[in-house]
Amino acid sequence: MSIKADNLVWKIGGKTVINGVSFEAEPGKMLGLLGPNGSGKTSLLRLLTRLKRPHAGRVMLDDRDLSKFRRRAIAQRVAFIEQHATTNANLKVEDVVKLGRFPHRSMFSGWSREDDAAVSEALERTGMSAKRHDAWQSLSGGEKQRTHLARALAQSPKELILDEPTNHLDVQHQIGLLRLVSSLPITSIIALHDLNHAAMFCDRLIVMQAGKVVAAGVPEEVLTRDLLREVFSVEAHVETSPHHARPHIHFLR
Numbered sequence: 584m585s586i587k588a589d590n591l592v593w594k595i596g597g598k599t600v601i602n603g604v605s606f607e608a609e610p611g612k613m614l615g616l617l618g619p620n621g622s623g624k625t626s627l628l629r630l631l632t633r634l635k636r637p638h639a640g641r642v643m644l645d646d647r648d649l650s651k652f653r654r655r656a657i658a659q660r661v662a663f664i665e666q667h668a669t670t671n672a673n674l675k676v677e678d679v680v681k682l683g684r685f686p687h688r689s690m691f692s693g694w695s696r697e698d699d700a701a702v703s704e705a706l707e708r709t710g711m712s713a714k715r716h717d718a719w720q721s722l723s724g725g726e727k728q729r730t731h732l733a734r735a736l737a738q739s740p741k742e743l744i745l746d747e748p749t750n751h752l753d754v755q756h757q758i759g760l761l762r763l764v765s766s767l768p769i770t771s772i773i774a775l776h777d778l779n780h781a782a783m784f785c786d787r788l789i790v791m792q793a794g795k796v797v798a799a800g801v802p803e804e805v806l807t808r809d810l811l812r813e814v815f816s817v818e819a820h821v822e823t824s825p826h827h828a829r830p831h832i833h834f835l836r
């Protein structure tokens with residue numbers, strides 16, 4: 584077990600947004616979080632990273648209650664890329680990525696060779712090395728997104744949490760990002776809207792509807808015609824792809 588949600592409840596303005604959510608993320612695997620707009624995905628991810636506190640239930644990190652961790656200890660192992668992540672204006676790309684090393688440094692330690700290596704590797708893996716000296720503000724939306732991923736990787740996390748990270752990316756970089764995340768030897772939890780991408784890359788899926796988990800399992804178990812109709816209100820035909828042996832959804836016109 585890596586991250587475990589145990590009967591989480593979170594409310595705002597008299598509305599129960601997260602309503603008794605439980606699941607476990609397996610170490611080293613990629614867990615996809617699916618659900619229609621407003622089903623609670625972002626709220627759940629913010630509970631998992633302690634940006635919000637649950638009204639009931641617990642988040643466990645390796646058998647220890649997340650509320651018992653100091654913020655810095657969480658940052659040393661959990662990286663979060665938020666949906667509308669922004670970054671300060673006057674920074675170069677590599678400075679943004681360097682911020683990922685912050686939780687690992689003490690007040691007295693200088694910038695180390697290990698820090699440098701982590702930053703360079705993260706830039707390389709996300710295809711941003713050529714732009715490392717460019718101004719953050721000069722980047723396209725997709726390049727900013729990839730720089731956020733580089734910052735998260737530079738953090739050397741054990742758990743990587745991503746909220747719709749493929750927004751703004753062209754198809755090459757969407758596939759590239761998902762391939763990269765699925766190949767990493769770390770636990771990832773990723774909110775996605777593209778169901779075919781989730782089917783192709785995630786090891787397991789959980790589906791949310793109105794703040795509850797309504798389905799969980801491997802993509803073949805979860806992505807059925809009935810679920811697509813009931814949860815996403817679409818008619819579709821699901822077959823096993825002859826190309827990658829995962830489910831492939833054909834949406835019907």
Ligand SMILES: Nc1ncnc2c1ncn2[C@@H]1O[C@H](COP(=O)(O)OP(=O)(O)OP(=O)(O)O)[C@@H](O)[C@H]1O
Nearest residue numbers: 595596600618619620621622623624625626627666
């Ligand atoms: N701070 C808040 N104040 C008021 N309502 C909120 C707040 N945060 C979340 N909600 C409500 O909770 C519900 C779930 O929102 P959330 O952003 O978690 O959904 P989501 O599944 O991530 O949606 P999307 O796919 O559109 O990003 C929505 O109805 C939203 O309006």
